Amino acid sequence: KAGVTQTPRYLIKTRGQQVTLSCSPISGHRSVSWYQQTPGQGLQFLFEYFSETQRNKGNFPGRFSGRQFSNSRSEMNVSTLELGDSALYLCASSPGRPYSGANVLTFGAGSRLTVL
Amino acid sequence: AQKITQTQPGMFVQEKEAVTLDCTYDTSDQSYGLFWYKQPSSGEMIFLIYQGSYDEQNATEGRYSLNFQKARKSANLVISASQLGDSAMYFCAMREGANAGNNRKLIWGLGTSLAVNP
Numbered sequence: 660k661a662g663v664t665q666t667p668r669y670l671i672k673t674r675g676q677q678v679t680l681s682c683s684p685i686s687g688h689r690s691v692s693w694y695q696q697t698p699g700q701g702l703q704f705l706f707e708y709f710s711e712t713q714r715n716k717g718n719f720p721g722r723f724s725g726r727q728f729s730n731s732r733s734e735m736n737v738s739t740l741e742l743g744d745s746a747l748y749l750c751a752s753s754p755g756r757p758y759s760g761a762n763v764l765t766f767g768a769g770s771r772l773t774v775l
Numbered sequence: 776a777q778k779i780t781q782t783q784p785g786m787f788v789q790e791k792e793a794v795t796l797d798c799t800y801d802t803s804d805q806s807y808g809l810f811w812y813k814q815p816s817s818g819e820m821i822f823l824i825y826q827g828s829y830d831e832q833n834a835t836e837g838r839y840s841l842n843f844q845k846a847r848k849s850a851n852l853v854i855s856a857s858q859l860g861d862s863a864m865y866f867c868a869m870r871e872g873a874n875a876g877n878n879r880k881l882i883w884g885l886g887t888s889l890a891v892n893p
Contacts, residue, residue, distance in 0.1 A: 692880070702866070704880035715880055747818055762870075763810070764881065766820035 661686065663767035665750050671773045677738040680770045684731050684752030690714075691733040692764060693725060696747040705748075708733055737772075745774045778802060779867050781884035788857045789892050795842070796852040796887045798867030804828075807871045809850040810881065811841065814864040823865075826850055857891045864888050 664683040672678050684691050692715075693705040704717035708727035725735040731752070737744055748771075751764035780799045788794040800809065811823040826834045826841045834841040842851040854861055867884040 694881075701885045702868075702881075702883040704882075707880065717880065749818075749820060751820070763822050763825060764820075765822065766812075768817060768819040771818070 663750060663752050663765055665748075665767035665770050667770060668768065669771050669773075671775060672740050673775050674740055674742060676740050677736060678740060678772060679734055679736045680748055680750075680772075682733045682735075682750030682752075682767060684733070684750075685754075685765055688752035688754050688765070689731050690753045690762070691727055691731065692751045692753075693733070693735050694749045694751065695719075696749055696769070697745075702749070705735065740774045742774050745772060747771050778882050779869055779884035781865075781867055781887050783887045784885075785888045785890070787890050787892060788854075790859060791856055793853060793855045794857055794889065796854070796865050796867075796889065798850045798852065798884060800848050800850060800867070800869050802848075802869065802871055804871045807869055809841070809843070810868040810870070811839070811850075811852045812866045812868065813861075814866060814886070816863070820866070824852065854889075859891050859893060862889060862891045 666681045690709045692707040694702045695705055696702045706713055706725050707715035711727045722738045727733045747769045749766050749769045751766045753762045753764050778801045782797050807828045809826045813821045813823055824834050824836045824839045824841050826843045833843050838855045840853045864886045866886045868881045870881050
């Protein structure tokens with residue numbers, strides 16, 4: 660069974676540009692979460708989607724947005740890129756509704772964004 | 776405020792020996808879940824083990840076990856018989872329970888880098 664697929668794996672952008680990252684969850688998984696990972700801040704929660712609805716949102720500025728499609732695939736978008744947005748962006752999917760304790764997340768390999 | 780603390784930025788262990796990675800957490804909830812993930816240099820986060828706050832027994836998954844001490848709010852990961860492939864970053868994470876309302880994201884520690892020496 661295919662895992663969580665994230666594209667692109669690596670990308671380089673310049674300040675002020677925008678970027679769209681894509682995530683295809685495991686087949687049958689309906690919940691998708693996004694995390695930003697940086698050396699200084701560790702992993703920080705961006706947002707969580709279930710059945711095309713954003714169920715949960717982290718403390719990030721409005722430049723960070725996302726959506727989920729009817730096939731559970733998800734995209735996140737960062738507009739007006741800043742140097743501090745350089746990070747590994749991880750997507751994770753899970754089978755159940757987002758509000759269950761042992762809702763184990765399966766992660767993709769991430770999209771590494773570098774902003775110059 | 777940070778709710779997951781991993782006090783060991785880096786650890787070394789000899790191949791075939793056991794190693795304990797520390798994790799302490801802070802929550803006012805009675806219902807919560809604790810997770811350990813491994814992140815090799817490839818970047819993918821790999822789930823290792825889960826412990827629910829109401830689970831009476833310590834979780835075990837193959838060579839991984841979780842030393843859960845609820846009163847001390849610690850959830851240390853024990854890796855037995857270390858292998859070279861265990862070299863990676865290890866993250867402890869927590870999801871709070873019903874009282875957290877919509878805030879059921881995973882909260883992460885900063886990780887411990889484990890190096891297994893041959």
